[in-house]
Amino acid sequence: MSYTISIGDALAELDRFDAILDVRSPGEFAQDHLPGAENWPVLDDEERRIVGTLYKQDPLEARRLGATLVARNVARLLDERTGGRPKTWRPLVYCWRGGQRSLSLHWFLGQIGFRSRQLVGGYKAYREQVRGDLDLLPARFRYRVLCGLTGCGKTRLLHALAAEGAQVLDLEALAAHRGSVLGSLPQRPQPSQKLFDSALWTTLRGLDPSRPVFVESESRKIGRITLPAPLLAAMHGQGEPMWLDMPEPGRVELLLQDYAHFAADVDGFCALLQSLVPLRGHARVEAWQAQARAGDWPGVFANLMREHYDPGYASSLRRHFPALAQVQPVLVPDGAPDTLRQVARTLLG
Numbered sequence: 001m002s003y004t005i006s007i008g009d010a011l012a013e014l015d016r017f018d019a020i021l022d023v024r025s026p027g028e029f030a031q032d033h034l035p036g037a038e039n040w041p042v043l044d045d046e047e048r049r050i051v052g053t054l055y056k057q058d059p060l061e062a063r064r065l066g067a068t069l070v071a072r073n074v075a076r077l078l079d080e081r082t083g084g085r086p087k088t089w090r091p092l093v094y095c096w097r098g099g100q101r102s103l104s105l106h107w108f109l110g111q112i113g114f115r116s117r118q119l120v121g122g123y124k125a126y127r128e129q130v131r132g133d134l135d136l137l138p139a140r141f142r143y144r145v146l147c148g149l150t151g152c153g154k155t156r157l158l159h160a161l162a163a164e165g166a167q168v169l170d171l172e173a174l175a176a177h178r179g180s181v182l183g184s185l186p187q188r189p190q191p192s193q194k195l196f197d198s199a200l201w202t203t204l205r206g207l208d209p210s211r212p213v214f215v216e217s218e219s220r221k222i223g224r225i226t227l228p229a230p231l232l233a234a235m236h237g238q239g240e241p242m243w244l245d246m247p248e249p250g251r252v253e254l255l256l257q258d259y260a261h262f263a264a265d266v267d268g269f270c271a272l273l274q275s276l277v278p279l280r281g282h283a284r285v286e287a288w289q290a291q292a293r294a295g296d297w298p299g300v301f302a303n304l305m306r307e308h309y310d311p312g313y314a315s316s317l318r319r320h321f322p323a324l325a326q327v328q329p330v331l332v333p334d335g336a337p338d339t340l341r342q343v344a345r346t347l348l349g
Contacts, residue, residue: 003117004118005117005118005120006121006125007120007121010092010117011126011129014034014036014092017091018089018090019038019089019091019092020034020035020038020091020094021037021092021105022037022039022094022095022123023041023093023094023095023101023102023104024039024101024123025045025047025048026045027045028048028096031192031194032123032198033123033195034094034123040105042069042073042074042095042104043066043069043073047069047073050065051065051066051069070101071104078108078109082109085114087113087114089114089115090114090115090116091109091114091116092119093106093109093118094118094119094122095123096122096124097122097124097125098120098121098124102118127194130197133201133204133205134204134231135228136230137204138204138233138234139230139234140209141204142212142213142239143212143213143214143239144213144215144239144240145215145216145240145241145242146158146215146242146244147241147244147317147321148245148246149246149251149313150180150305150309150310150313151250151251151252151254151305152244152246152251152254153250153251153254153332153335153340154217154244155170155172155178155216157343158170158214160337160340160344161214161347161348163344164348165348166212166214166347166348167208167211167212167213167214168214168215169204169213169214169215170215170216171222172216172218172222174196174199175190175191175196175222175223176188176190176191177190179223181273181275182259183223186261190225191225193224193225193226196225200228212240214347217235217241217320218232218235236320236321239321241321241324242330243328244329244330244332245332246333246334246335250332250333250334250335251305252298252301252305253335255305256298256301257335259301262297263297266292270289270292276308279308280308284307287303288303288304330343330346330347
């Protein structure tokens with residue numbers, strides 16, 4: 001019986017492993033990892049740095065030190081994390097390239113009697129698979145693209161559609177960002193690009209190509225996350241655009257809810273607006289900042305919509321979705337949950 005497994009076979013039966021053990025350092029793990037993986041580091045970040053620096057000076061001594069540190073850490077992991085596991089426990093073990101780090105833990109698990117498997121090629125093979133799949137997967141689906149001006153409830157309607165059983169791709173949730181200069185989420189940093197790619201890959205693999213996928217129109221970047229070009233091409237080229245139309249008072253109310261946290265961080269809000277000076281000029285940005293400092297949040301959001309967001313967004317949508325000119329608008333009277341639920345049911349009906 002083979003005790004290694006290829007990336008293709010591993011991904012095909014990923015949910016059949018009892019655990020997925022990533023033996024890389026915590027810093028490597030935080031950047032990205034296989035779906036559902038646990039971090040069992042055989043070298044921590046500082047140990048990895050020390051061994052890597054030493055290797056440039058004395059490879060033999062670096063290997064000796066690395067082996068010593070790995071042995072200590074593997075002993076601790078076995079002591080702390082394997083007690084009570086049945087003999088049938090079947091973990092998948094991987095490191096960066098399927099080399100010595102994963103082999104060390106995999107070998108000991110096998111000697112104990114566990115049904116361990118080592119991933120050939122490690123994380124590097126997984127990353128190559130994800131990148132290749134993201135070139136191909138987006139074209140498999142039929143997209144119904146929610147378009148509309150800022151604050152018209154596109155994201156909330158996506159959630160309402162999901163609650164009604166629709167198939168939804170929520171890119172802003174995956175990117176942890178609302179997609180505008182003000183779009184950072186409080187207390188929730190964005191993932192790394194690689195971690196976003198993994199989350200998107202996992203989501204796309206779980207979708208049914210025979211059913212439409214509802215998605216919000218997005219630009220190339222959501223915060224600092226870049227969307228794969230094949231996904232944007234599929235949304236723009238084969239997507240069915242839908243125009244959501246909400247009256248301005250409803251839009252302002254939703255923006256007040258979404259960005260309520262800025263009331264406690266006016267300086268932070270004004271600093272973000274400063275980045276709009278090259279587009280809108282000093283005078284206009286300073287007027288918005290003055291409104292914010294005066295506590296006129298309805299006024300500043302209304303002006304931002306009319307003077308910044310709406311002109312640019314409308315132009316971008318017309319460029320990417322020429323068919324919007326012939327689309328009958330979907331009226332969304334307000335952002336109340338009952339309203340969005342009814343709109344969702346109408347769209348699905």
